Amino acid sequence: MIAAPEPLLKVRGLCKHFPVMSKGIRRRQIGVVKACDEINFDLMPGETLGLVGESGCGKTTTGRTILRALAPTAGEVLFKLPNGNSVDLATLSEAQLRPLRPHMQMVFQDPYASLNPRMTVRDIVAEPLVIHKMAKGSELDDRVSDMLKRVGLKPEHRTRYPHAFSGGQRQRVGIARALIMRPKLVVCDEAVSALDVSVQAQVINLLQDLQQELGLTYIFIAHDLSVVKHICDRIAVMYAGRIVELAQTQALFDKPVHHYTKMLLSAVPNPDPDVPMNMEIRGEVADPGNLPPGCAFSPRCAACTDACRKIVPQLEEKSPARFAACYHPDL
């Protein structure tokens, strides 16, 4: 009998709130930015979950808080270790986290900013192994060479510096560095957003190949919905720090049920001039530092009623495998 697979990651009630301080000498807290608020989801091994939404909605904060690059304000991040045990990353100390770091890595948008310009590609890719004392000598060299080959870089690239590479090649270096420790979970934060389409396609293909070969689980953060649609199994749409809809990719695109998801999808311009788009969008993205009471989307929502302006709607399963945080979902 095959046991039902268990999630690699369970995120429960995760919050990251930033204090807003007053200006001047006597700085005091005058408010709070709920950059990531009551986030809940499960992530299965080998799955790719997309986090989408417009800038400032909390995608990066959520990704970084899950990996404990930021300390959470509240909530649990239950991570299943290769030995089968589960740990709550949210409560561990720095020292307890250190041995777990190799299992979870991040790939960033701007490969230029994230690579040390004074290090060769070999040293950049080898560094995580050296820091964690996971390999040295010829084993280290072999692993670096193997990783560079996997991401499509040539052996002669080893001695070059990041500035000698194109944007696409730099992103390959960033991916090699993230994967050299054979992580289980990889958070790709706008990893292909800065690339031109032809290069973007190459890097997307690479990420998919590596996922197969190395058994990776991805959280894929992006604002480009067509990229997310292409690469993700499920998608979480965020608005003002919260997940407002979570569904299988195809289902989400076929029939979004949250009114914000509908607005977002309708605004994507299609290269085919005969596929219409909506250029009449109401209002502006909510500011997570200054939210209205109730549903953050209520001021822009055509379906809004009095109830929506009172209590924040929770993310609930509205139909099988389809979650939305809305009092009037379009089911």
Place this chain on the structure above:
Amino acid sequence: MKNENDNLYPHSEGSSSRPPPSSRVPPQDHVLDVRDLKVEFKTEEGILRAVDGVSFAMRRGRIMALVGESGCGKSVTSYSILRLIQQPGRIAGGQILFRSKDGSSVDIAALDEKSEQLFHLRGGKLSMIFQEPMTALSPVHTVGNQVCEAILLHQKMTKQEARAKAIAMLGKVGIPAPERRIDQYPFELSGGMRQRVVIAMALVCNPEVLIADEPTTALDVTIQAQVMGLIKDLQQELGTSTLLITHDLGVVGQLADDIAVMYLGRIVEQGPVREIMKNPRHPYTLGLLKSLPSLAMNKARLPSIDGTVPSLNAIPPGCPFHPRCPYAKEGLCNVGAPPPVESINDRHAVACLRWREVEGAAK
């Protein structure tokens, strides 16, 4: 004050090699004719031909998109039209013919850099918006002062009149409560609102040509949709002709009437948007369209274009695209001069030796 419409023909100093003035008048329905434009940059590695023989015509009242991947020369082409190319760059050849509604025309490429004529054209009949709104806005002046300044630079009116006009224009570009917003500073506005202010500034003098360099690239998708709607409204209400520079083929498909696709400083294909999107004939255009993760398919391998764009100081011989081209033929595509631009029909032109073979490949 000198009337900016008087004598738009430039003095023809040192232009003996140019054709006679008669051929420098574009047809009536063209607002801009760029002919064989060449722009180069002097660098340590030698002379970079960033724009190498670009020709296109913009028809009046239409939105024309200049597309291509980064570094292909879109911005340099658009900056040339306003003569904004600075050292170490220079316009090394070609004509930029502007034909005004009133029938007068001028070769902008031949104008003296410091001429009053150029000053009046720039920000007057031709104006530009940039990708990053903050580069166009001063952080230390209110929105109102900046818009009023743009008005007073080209139009004779009192400060009060200019302010009233500025408020009206801010309202027109969709800024709520413009009479209040006008006294705010740019940092007090959201990114989308700032881009609207920049657009308002570009429009206050009722330009005949609006050059928009990646106007929505820094914006979120819903704000992008709003700004796209605004550009479309301007076309319909004011008849503004727009040169839209973007790398986003989605924006092009929804907004443009015509497209020119650039690769390594040249236009490789141009024509009406539907024709190019549905029946591209240049392998590069085809490759770009195919590598888009479409909203239709999922998880499949994306067809990508092999390799990367070569650098400008190592442009391949023959067709500059041949090392990356799946249609390239040894002995044909990799030798001689770049392929000439051929007309497929009276609107659709392509610079590929094998365009006949590319038919229908997009389907």
